[in-house]
Amino acid sequence: MDIxxxxxxxxxxxLVTGGSAGIGRMIATGLAAAGAxxxxxARGADKVAKAASEMDGDVIGLSADVSTLEGIAAxxxxxxxxxxxxxxxxNNAGTxxxxxxxxxxxxxxDDVIGLNLKTPFFLMQKLLxxxxxxxxxxxxxxxxxxxxxGALKIGPREVYSYQAxxxxxxxxxxxxxxxxxxxxxxVNAIAPGFFESDxxxxxxxxxxxxxxxxxxxxxxxxPEDVAGAAIYLASRAGAYVTGSVIPVEGGLAI
Numbered sequence: 001m002d003i004x005x006x007x008x009x010x011x012x013x014x015l016v017t018g019g020s021a022g023i024g025r026m027i028a029t030g031l032a033a034a035g036a037x038x039x040x041x042a043r044g045a046d047k048v049a050k051a052a053s054e055m056d057g058d059v060i061g062l063s064a065d066v067s068t069l070e071g072i073a074a075x076x077x078x079x080x081x082x083x084x085x086x087x088x089x090x091n092n093a094g095t096x097x098x099x100x101x102x103x104x105x106x107x108x109x110d111d112v113i114g115l116n117l118k119t120p121f122f123l124m125q126k127l128l129x130x131x132x133x134x135x136x137x138x139x140x141x142x143x144x145x146x147x148x149x150g151a152l153k154i155g156p157r158e159v160y161s162y163q164a165x166x167x168x169x170x171x172x173x174x175x176x177x178x179x180x181x182x183x184x185x186x187v188n189a190i191a192p193g194f195f196e197s198d199x200x201x202x203x204x205x206x207x208x209x210x211x212x213x214x215x216x217x218x219x220x221x222x223p224e225d226v227a228g229a230a231i232y233l234a235s236r237a238g239a240y241v242t243g244s245v246i247p248v249e250g251g252l253a254i
Contacts, residue, residue: 030227
């Protein structure tokens with residue numbers, strides 16, 4: 001039993017979508033610091049290049065629009081030209097709409113469902129040759145979908161398409177895990193709780209106290225919390241875990 005390397009991701013190749021900010025950046029930073037080569041992508045070329053330059057380790061920023069099949073194809077071609085195998089795919093890119101039920105629009109539904117649910121499936125589908133190329137029975141390749149505590153517990157915000165998309169991601173994760181296990185590809189989801197990011201902003205002390213009072217652990221999430229979960233799933237320690245949804249939310253869903 002190789003305990004010293006049980007949680008190692010050194011030398012693994014990873015792609016983190018939406019990796020220039022928020023939870024994606026937290027995970028990308030952790031994987032790179034742990035020794036993986038990490039590709040991050042986002043729509044803005046300047047933003048993703050700046051983010052990559054600010055991370056320690058082997059991080060490459062790529063401009064990509066994964067909200068369309070054309071954008072997915074272009075990203076897959078770019079990765080394929082740079083790497084013969086992909087070991088870790090983190091489907092993190094996502095969006096959210098908060099709007100009253102009486103005025104919630106079709107666009108607000110379709111935009112969220114498209115990026116949060118359609119994109120992870122088709123990006124993974126197009127990257128399967130690279131994921132299979134990097135997989136062995138001992139060290140499978142790993143797909144990590146970013147779900148949400150919002151699919152485990154209904155909160156106060158009117159984010160109907162977001163909650164629907166994340167609930168679907170949790171079940172899609174299980175379906176894909178069952179299908180791809182024979183290819184030595186594990187598929188799991190992380191369901192984050194309240195992590196401060198561009199999508200979840202704490203505006204004042206009163207809001208912070210309110211949020212923290214809802215969490216049994218008494219605080220919001222830190223980069224180490226979500227990066228640690230991703231590193232576990234992507235390491236040898238997580239090789240026998242597939243089809244699981246791991247809550248990283250301080251007990252918020254209890």
